[in-house]
Amino acid sequence: MSEPILVQLFEHNNWANRRIVESCAALTDAQLDAPPQTATKGSIRETLTHLVSAQRGYHALLTLPVEARPVDPLPFDALSASLEHSGGGLLTLARDERNADWTERIRTRDGHLVEPWVVMVQVINHATEHREQIKSMLTALGVTPPDVDGWSHGVATGALVVNASG
Numbered sequence: 001m002s003e004p005i006l007v008q009l010f011e012h013n014n015w016a017n018r019r020i021v022e023s024c025a026a027l028t029d030a031q032l033d034a035p036p037q038t039a040t041k042g043s044i045r046e047t048l049t050h051l052v053s054a055q056r057g058y059h060a061l062l063t064l065p066v067e068a069r070p071v072d073p074l075p076f077d078a079l080s081a082s083l084e085h086s087g088g089g090l091l092t093l094a095r096d097e098r099n100a101d102w103t104e105r106i107r108t109r110d111g112h113l114v115e116p117w118v119v120m121v122q123v124i125n126h127a128t129e130h131r132e133q134i135k136s137m138l139t140a141l142g143v144t145p146p147d148v149d150g151w152s153h154g155v156a157t158g159a160l161v162v163n164a165s166g
Contacts, residue, residue: 003095006120010094013127014087015156016148017051020131021080023138023146024048037140040133045076047137051130052079052086058123059086061106062093062116069109090123 003011024032024044032045040047053074060069074082093100105113135145154160 004097006094006097007091009124010087010091011157012150012153013124014083014091015153016131017055017083017087017127018080019146019148020134021048021052021083023143024134025080027141027143031141031143034137034141036133036137038133038136040137044134044137047130047134048079049074049076051127051134052083054126055090055123056082056086058119058126059089059093061108061114062119063089066107066109090120094120 027044032048033043035043042050056070056074100116102116105115106119107113131148135148138145151160155162
């Protein structure tokens, strides 16, 4: 294994998020805005925008003082660029985790204090939950969702060799 496990988790997260965004880029406005047929809240567009906006917020929470954190809404056409920026930033934090000084809790906009590791866990869990919701909505629309699980990422990166024994 070339990278620590935390780094691999964030690489997978970035890869899976990109695959979801790419899949949704091919949808029509009607598909993006269709009311969900499953037990999710919001359309694909709303869920995807929320996923990317939240990741931008988590990255800002870990790297910026409260007053410098973005509060402006994220336009739909800026999702890919925002995802790459925040995903790259989070990956950098994961890579430098051993050298980071994360001994102090971080203050959120609403006054909570949180340890940085909680935010890192939330990044992964939050994205996984919403990717699955989007996949469910894609399936309900008759669109085959991308495989974004750990096994698929392992195959895509060469870390998993299928039927290696012959």
